[in-house]
Amino acid sequence: MSHSFRTRLLALLAALLLPTLPAMAATPLACGTYQAVDGGARFIVESTHQAVRIYDGQPPTRYLIRQQDQTLHAADLSNGFSADYTLSADGKRIGGLLGDYVLESTARCNASPTAPANSCRADIDGCMDSAYSATPVQLKQWCQEDLPFACERLLSSYVEQARTGQPSNLPEPDLAEPAVCREGTPAFDEAACRAAAREVLGLALAKAMAGTLAGGPAPALPAVQLDEVLQLCRRHPDAGFCGKVADAHLDAGRYPGAREALQQACAAGGEERTCRRAQVLAAVDVADLAAVAATALPCGDYAASSGLMDALSFADQGLVSMSGNSVLRARLEGGAVRIRHDKGGDFVLQPLASGQLLGVDEWNRYALYQRTGGATHCSAPVAYAETPLQQDCPAGTDPQACCAAGKLQGCNTLGHRKALAGDWAGAAPYYQTLCRAGVRAGCENLRSVYEHTGDEDIPGKLLALCKQDGTGRHVACDLYETTDWAMLGMGARRMQAVEPAAADDAPAQAGNRTSHRK
Structure with a gap:
């Protein structure tokens, strides 16, 4: 552009x-x-x-x-x-x-240093315009001119490359300059250019929103890139850039580097949360910040001064009580402790050499959990049998025919259609089909039916599926045991009391409220 x-x-x-x-x-x-x-x-x-x-x-x-x-x-x-x-x-x-x-x-004016010829500062507007097409070598050079936007763009280009496996130094196609805005050409038209600017501005805002909502864990960067950006943070400290460097080191499991970058960010004027995080990690020796692969789930009570969960109590079979009396299930995966929550993801805690647990997920990032007592022996967690949801009903295929043929993706689609139309009761049989087959998303969405309808048969259906399995390892057992049915029922009754005659409006409202697991 x-x-x-x-x-x-x-x-x-x-x-x-x-x-x-x-x-x-x-x-x-x-x-x-x-x-x-x-x-x-x-x-x-x-x-x-x-x-x-x-x-x-x-x-x-x-x-x-x-x-x-x-x-x-x-x-x-x-x-x-x-x-x-x-x-x-x-x-x-x-x-x-x-x-x-x-x-x-x-106040008295300070002296203004002269920007060297051919430097980014000498042509700051042109430099900013070309930041998204600049190579990592150029961005590093501009970063060394003490320009935080170039430092951040260098780091984000590394993250994008790690996600896609391709260098990210090409201009964004949807933000390309329209022909009507190219001055000195036959196509230039000032009025048309302003109209095009409105359209491009809308695209840019929509893209920013989509980027905010898009998820997925950040990839771990190669050590050479992590070392490079940390060195740049040391030499050109900026609160925003160094905060992102800290996150990159945390995502890669390099916690001493994350601690140092947080300290640099705080010293450069970082916000209060950044400084609190830096203070928490500063209290731990560098050697004790080393990650330790977990071989067993924690047992007992843990507390932290930050994070979404300030208190955790690990008990038998991987059950975890949170502050507020919510009960979730923990499991070991990749040497970390993962606690599945009801938003389709996990809270992730990494054991450290100090014996503490470091929060590395988005909700509890940099929270440091210290054991405070409680149980000293907990029975092992249950390994639940889960069936992956096969993508066996492609777009354009009749989901009713797929579901009738035993293709679970079709049943899932039909359940979603019913729920998004406000017909949660109609969605229940389709979600129950998935849950019966051991698909976790089906059981979770069956729980959502209860949350919206208060249908007292739902908990019993999950319990029946659990007992029919006979092993105690059906995923319905996990959902039944870790759901606060009384709390969900109260929420459903409040919803029905507030909207006693909302049947006609239900499709749009239900569609706005629901986040289905695919």
Whole structure:
């Protein structure tokens, strides 16, 4: 995406969100502190070319700035984009995408270093525009110019490469500059370009949202890349970049590196949560931060000062009581302790040489669990027999015919259709078919039927499936034992009391509330 097109996008966004100030001749921007009219943010102009935005509880954001008449051009070095802001005639007010700021106090301007020719700083807008097509070598060079956006882009390119197995240095196709925006060409049309900018802006926002919602564990980066980004964090500490370096080391099981990067992030102005995490890990010796492959589940009580779960009690057969009296099931997998939760994923705890458990999942990241007592002997967990859900009913195939032929994917699809239409009772037989076959997702969605309908037959159906198996290893046994049926029943009754006559609206509402396991 070219600089001119990016500028149009940001100008469009600013025009939609914020008013502009009257056009008048402006005096030079004064160095000092500008206070936000709304909120507690401060925009501190340090020199004629440098500024920083500070907001309590957030890392500082640094800018390269330049003034031309009444316009202040600000390049965000932390996030990698630039935009124009409007100055008042007296130079005491800044308005634009940042919000409105008023000069609170002046200060002496610092000297502005001269950017070397051919450096990223010398052409900061062009450099930012080409960040997504830059090679790792270029990004590392720009990072060494103390530009956090280049450091973060280098790390994200490594993560993308680890996910796909291919280098990620190509421009994003859906953000390519439209022909109508290429100035100096026959196709250029200012009005059409603005319309195209609106469309591209919508695509970009949709892509960002999709990226936020997309999941999956982050891949472990190669040691050479982890060493490289940690070294860059040491030499060019930035709260955002170093925080991401810490996460990369945590995902790779390199906990001493994660601890060091967290400390760098905190020292560089990291938010309170980052500093708390750094403090927790700083209390553990480096040698004790080594991961130890678990050969048995923990037994007894554990507590942590952070994380979603502040207290855990491990008992017989892998049952785990959480704070709030929820009961889940733990298992060993890959040398870690995994606790399956009701959102289709796991809480993951890694045993350390210190005897503590380190939270490495998104919910309990960096939480450090210390044994506090409780039981000293627990019976071994049950290995439940689970049947994978085969993808045996391709798109375009009649799911009813698939289900009738014994293809479970078709039954699953029919259950989802019923549930998304608000007919949870109608979905139950299809989910029960899957559960009977040992498909965990079927049993979980059968539990969801109870959550929405309060059908008292559901717990009995799961218990009956468990007993029919005769081994105690059917996945229905696990779901029956780890579900708080009384709590779910209360929730179903409250839902029915609040929406006693919502049958006509049920399809849309149920569809918005439900997250089915595929």
